[in-house]
Amino acid sequence: MACCSADSIERARKILDQIPGRATGAYSHSQGIKGLRDTIAAAIEARDGFPADPNDIFMTDGASPAVHMMMQLLIRSEKDGILCPIPQYPLYCASIALHGGTLVPYYLDEATGWGLEVSELKKQLQEAKSNGITVRALVVINPGNPTGQVLAEENQKAIVEFCKEEGLVLLADEVYQENVYVPEKKFHSFKKVARSMGYGEKDIHLVSFQSVSKGYYGECGKRGGYMEVTGFGADVREHIYKLASVNLCSNITGQILASPVMSPPKVGDKSYESYIAERDGILSSLARRAKTLEDAFNKLEGITCNKAEGAMYLFPRINLPKKAIKAAEEVKTAPDLFYCRRLLNETGIVFVPGSGFGQVPGTWHFRCTILPQEEKIPAIVTRLTDYHKRFMDEFRD
Amino acid sequence: MACCSADSIERARKILDQIPGRATGAYSHSQGIKGLRDTIAAAIEARDGFPADPNDIFMTDGASPAVHMMMQLLIRSEKDGILCPIPQYPLYCASIALHGGTLVPYYLDEATGWGLEVSELKKQLQEAKSNGITVRALVVINPGNPTGQVLAEENQKAIVEFCKEEGLVLLADEVYQENVYVPEKKFHSFKKVARSMGYGEKDIHLVSFQSVSKGYYGECGKRGGYMEVTGFGADVREHIYKLASVNLCSNITGQILASPVMSPPKVGDKSYESYIAERDGILSSLARRAKTLEDAFNKLEGITCNKAEGAMYLFPRINLPKKAIKAAEEVKTAPDLFYCRRLLNETGIVFVPGSGFGQVPGTWHFRCTILPQEEKIPAIVTRLTDYHKRFMDEFRD
Known part of the structure; x- marks a missing residue:
C-alpha cells in the first residue's frame, strides 16, 4: 500500500x-x-x-x-x-x-x-x-x-x-x-x-x-x-x-x-500537496504550450491567432493565397483541408480544418490542440514554420 | 501476485x-x-x-x-x-x-x-x-x-x-x-x-x-x-x-x-480448470434455479409456466380470476400490475408485469428472473406460494 x-x-x-x-x-x-x-x-x-x-x-x-x-x-x-x-x-x-x-x-x-x-x-x-x-x-x-x-x-x-x-x-x-x-x-x-x-x-x-x-x-x-x-x-x-x-x-x-x-483532495489531506503540484504542473504546462503555439502562429505570414484563454485549442485564421485556393479547387478539396492535408503528409502534424467546425464563409481556419508533450512543441513549431514557408513560397500571389 | x-x-x-x-x-x-x-x-x-x-x-x-x-x-x-x-x-x-x-x-x-x-x-x-x-x-x-x-x-x-x-x-x-x-x-x-x-x-x-x-x-x-x-x-x-x-x-x-x-482461458492455461469450475458452477446453478422456479410456478393454481431453456427469466402466465381483474380496474391498474404490486408489498418479491413486455390481449403474465442466490430460492418459493394462495382465496371466482 x-x-x-x-x-x-x-x-x-x-x-x-x-x-x-x-x-x-x-x-x-x-x-x-x-x-x-x-x-x-x-x-x-x-x-x-x-x-x-x-x-x-x-x-x-x-x-x-x-x-x-x-x-x-x-x-x-x-x-x-x-x-x-x-x-x-x-x-x-x-x-x-x-x-x-x-x-x-x-x-x-x-x-x-x-x-x-x-x-x-x-x-x-x-x-x-x-x-x-x-x-x-x-x-x-x-x-x-x-x-x-x-x-x-x-x-x-x-x-x-x-x-x-x-x-x-x-x-x-x-x-x-x-x-x-x-x-x-x-x-x-x-x-x-x-x-x-x-x-x-x-x-x-x-x-x-x-x-x-x-x-x-x-x-x-x-x-x-x-x-x-x-x-x-x-x-x-x-x-x-x-x-x-x-x-x-x-x-x-x-x-x-x-x-x-x-471533489479532489482537500487542504489537510495527506495527498493534497502532491495533488496540487500535479494539477498545477499540468495546467501551467498547458498554458505555456498554448502561449508558445499562439506566438508561433502569429509569426507566420498570413496567419492570425487569438489568445488561447482556455480549453485545449487554438483556432488560427489563415489568409490563403488565391493561388492556393485555386489549387485546392482543382483537386476538389476545401482550401483549409488542402492546407491541413499537405501539412499532415509533409510533417505528420495534424490540424483539423475549420470547415469541420464552421467558419464565416470565405474565411479559413484550422484547429490545433495544445496537447502534445511540452518538450515536443519547439520541434513542432519548427516543422510547421518550415512547412508554412514552403507552402507560401509555392502559392504566394 | x-x-x-x-x-x-x-x-x-x-x-x-x-x-x-x-x-x-x-x-x-x-x-x-x-x-x-x-x-x-x-x-x-x-x-x-x-x-x-x-x-x-x-x-x-x-x-x-x-x-x-x-x-x-x-x-x-x-x-x-x-x-x-x-x-x-x-x-x-x-x-x-x-x-x-x-x-x-x-x-x-x-x-x-x-x-x-x-x-x-x-x-x-x-x-x-x-x-x-x-x-x-x-x-x-x-x-x-x-x-x-x-x-x-x-x-x-x-x-x-x-x-x-x-x-x-x-x-x-x-x-x-x-x-x-x-x-x-x-x-x-x-x-x-x-x-x-x-x-x-x-x-x-x-x-x-x-x-x-x-x-x-x-x-x-x-x-x-x-x-x-x-x-x-x-x-x-x-x-x-x-x-x-x-x-x-x-x-x-x-x-x-x-x-x-x-476469449476465456483455453485448455492448457493454468487458470483453465478454475475458470471452467466457476463458469459451470454458475451456469448449472442458474439451471437449477430456473427448474425450481418453473416447477414452483406450475404448482400454483391458475399459473402455467413454459420451460426456461435459456436467458435469465421465466415468463409464467396467470389466469387471473374475474374478481381480481375487477378489483384492479377499480383502482385503475392493469391486472398483472395489480398482482405484482401486491406481491411486492406483501413479500418484497419483484416480478415485472407482462404488460411491460407485451402479451396477447386478454392474457396476463409476469417476468421473474432466476438470479436470486440459489440458497434463497426455497424461501422465495414459500413466500410466493403463500401469497398466491391468499390472493386466490381473496379473489377466486
Missing part, C-alpha cells in the same frame, strides 16, 4: 461504500449511483456557492450522451431550432441532425477574441422565427471549443438574461471548466451566474454538461460525465429519467471517476 | 499491449481498440467455424447503444417498420419510438414454448405492407427475453430464409448466448446458421448484438458489448462508423472486458 496515501485509500473505501453491495459490476440507478451524485452536488455547491440537488444530476458515458438526451427531449421536428455557435464542436450539429431538428447558427466574433455578442443571438433568433422555426435552446461552449475563449461574467449575465427573456433552455457545455490559462479570466458556471442574478429554479431552464475527459485529469477513455438539469418541472425530469433508463445506466468506472474530478 | 495465475497476468499484459500507448484512459478508435476486435473476431470464428472480420465489430457501451445505432440507421420515418417479438425486452419498442419508426409486432407462440413461427412473421409482414409500412428489419432475441426459449436450428434456418427472401435486416440479440440450460437445446449464432446454409456476405444483412452483462460473467455495470455487422456495403458501414464516431468511443474498461468474455 506504499503507493497510495492514507486519504486516497480512505476515499476509495468511501466510494465503495457508496455503491450498493460495493459492486462495481452491477447496474446502478439510471441517473447514477446516489452517493456519487451526493458528492458531485456538494462539490457543485462548493464551487458555485449556491445549492445543488443530487436529484438534478444525471451521470452519463462522457458528456456526449447527455447532449443527445437533451436534443432528443427538445427537438420535436425540423421546425424546432437550437442556437449553436459557429465555429462549434461538431457534436452539436451532428446531434441536432440525428434528432431531426434545425441548427440555428450564431457567429462568434473573431475580431473580439471569439466574443459572443447578444446582438448576434437576437438577430439570428429573429431570422429563425421569421423562417417559421421555434427556437428551443441556446448552446454555449465555455471555455470554447474549438475557439479557446473564456466568457467574461458580464457577457454570461447578458446571455442568461437573453435566455430568460426568450424562454430558451440554456445548454451550457462546461467541460473545460478547469482549463483557464490567463489570470484576467475565471470560469463561472452559468448556474452560479444565474443564481447570483437572483434567478432561481423557476426562472430559467439550465443544463450544465461536465466530463472526466478534460481538465487536468483527461481520462477520456473512461467515458465519465454528468449533466446538472435545473429549472424543469417534475414532469420533464420524469421524461429525462425515462430516456436515461432505456440504456439502464452509464458505466460505473466512469461514474466513480466523476467523484474525485469534482 | 499470488492471487493471479501466470496466464491471467500474461493475458492482462497482452491486452495492455493491444491498447495504443497502453493507455486505458485515452479515447480509442471509434469502433473500439483494434487488438481487442481482433481477439473478438477470432473468438467468433472459433465459435461459429466461419470467418469473422475485426472491421465488422463495433464495440459499444453495452448492447443497448448498438441497438439504437441500428435503429437510427434503419428508420427514416414512421413509414419504416421493424418486426419485433411480443413479448419483448422493451429496449426495442423504446428505441423504435425514439427514432420515430413503427413497431410491427409478431407474437411468440406460448403454446409451443414461445415458438417463433415463420407463418406469423409472414402474416404480420403482409399486414404491415398493406398499411403502407416498409418493413426494414426483423428483431429476434435468442435465447429469449423475457420468454427464456432457445430457438431450434431448423427454426433459425427458416427465419434466415424469410429475411433473405424479404430483404430484411436480421437484428439478432444474442446477449444470452452462454445462457442455455437444457441439454436438448444449443445456442447457434444466426451468422453460423446463415453461413452453414451457404449464404455469404452478399446474401443477407445480419447484425449480432453481444454484451458483457449476461452469460456467467454478468458485469453489467461495466457497460461493455459489441455488434458484428455483416452483409452491408462499404457505404453503409461508413455511415455506422460515422454514427459511432459522434460519441468518440465506448468506455475502455468495457471494451477490455469483452475480450476475455469472448
